[in-house]
Amino acid sequence: xxxxxxxxxxxxxxxxxxxxxxxxxxxxxxxxxxxxxxxxxxxxxxxxxxxxxxxxxxxxxxxxxxxxxxxxxxxxxxxxxxxxxxxxxxxxxxxxxxxxxxxxxxxxxxxxxxxxxxxxx
Numbered sequence: 531x532x533x534x535x536x537x538x539x540x541x542x543x544x545x546x547x548x549x550x551x552x553x554x555x556x557x558x559x560x561x562x563x564x565x566x567x568x569x570x571x572x573x574x575x576x577x578x579x580x581x582x583x584x585x586x587x588x589x590x591x592x593x594x595x596x597x598x599x600x601x602x603x604x605x606x607x608x609x610x611x612x613x614x615x616x617x618x619x620x621x622x623x624x625x626x627x628x629x630x631x632x633x634x635x636x637x638x639x640x641x642x643x644x645x646x647x648x649x650x651x
Contacts, residue, residue, distance in 0.1 A: 532585050533593035536602035545606065547585035548594070563619045570614065575630065576637045577614040584610035588648075607650055611641060 532547040556562065562569040570577055586608030597603035615634055616626060623631065645651050 532587070532590070532606040533595070534604040534606055535595075536597075536604075538600055543604070545585045547606070550583050550585060553583045561619075563614055565617060570617075574614070574617060576616070576634045578611050578637060578641055581610035581612050586610050609645060609648075609651060613637065613641070 532545065532550075534543045535546055536542075537544055561567060564570075565572050570579070586606050588607070588609060590605035590607050593603040593605065595603055613634075615621070615623065616630065623634075626634070
């Protein structure tokens with residue numbers, strides 16, 4: 531179960547995502563982001579897919595705890611996506627070519643525009 535909880539002292543919302551504790555432990559010699567893992571295509575420059583263990587969801591359940599005037603809770607409405615910068619995912623952003631960074635920025639822009647269509651996000 532995931533939910534948003536209001537921190538009245540900091541005046542911010544905090545995501546509490548107990549459901550993410552159910553993520554499996556991956557073998558040390560296996561990576562879900564590597565080609566051949568079955569999770570990503572064998573050929574890509576930049577790639578976006580839905581997070582398998584999201585903290586936010588488009589179909590949230592009722593929060594686990596009861597809120598109050600002081601301690602508010604809210605559904606964890608939203609969307610979590612994974613953006614892979616490169617098939618060589620151990621590279622940092624400065625190590626990518628300018629052309630590759632442009633592709634990444636275009637993907638970010640595309641996802642931002644698409645997610646912005648939902649007024650609740």
